[in-house]
Amino acid sequence: MPVVVRFEPAHVNFLIAGDERYFLFRSDAQGLLLLKDACPHRGGPLHLGAWETHPAAKLRCPWHGNAIPLRPLERAACPMVLREGQATAVLPSGETAPVFMQRRPILAACGAALAGAATSSTAMKGGGP
Numbered sequence: 792m793p794v795v796v797r798f799e800p801a802h803v804n805f806l807i808a809g810d811e812r813y814f815l816f817r818s819d820a821q822g823l824l825l826l827k828d829a830c831p832h833r834g835g836p837l838h839l840g841a842w843e844t845h846p847a848a849k850l851r852c853p854w855h856g857n858a859i860p861l862r863p864l865e866r867a868a869c870p871m872v873l874r875e876g877q878a879t880a881v882l883p884s885g886e887t888a889p890v891f892m893q894r895r896p897i898l899a900a901c902g903a904a905l906a907g908a909a910t911s912s913t914a915m916k917g918g919g920p
């Protein structure tokens with residue numbers, strides 16, 4: 792069952808809902824995307840991947856080096872709306888598990904605004920405020 796979460800991207804860039812992890816990724820074409828933090832190969836932490844633009848935009852997984860093109864990443868992004876500094880997103884799972892919100896270094900981010908030291912962690916019950 793999907794769960795709706797609300798958070799401020801200026802302070803939160805990483806979500807954990809049960810066994811699933813999500814991170815904010817800045818796409819030049821699409822703006823902020825909320826992506827599942829699991830490589831399709833064997834679940835590697837994509838937020839620690841390397842963003843490459845040549846010859847085509849892709850995210851390289853830190854575990855085995857597979858490259859994931861931008862288009863599939865965009866298509867797999869969680870639905871999210873940004874308004875007045877607030878993000879409202881729909882996670883595909885996490886109905887009963889608390890959703891932990893954190894700020895972590897996002898090495899895969901194109902924008903420097905999302906990269907930074909981990910500073911906080913909060914939790915809220917699934918379903919959002």
Ligand code: FES
Pocket residue numbers: 830831832833834835852853854855856857
């Ligand atoms: S887990 Fe990502 S390339 Fe293997």
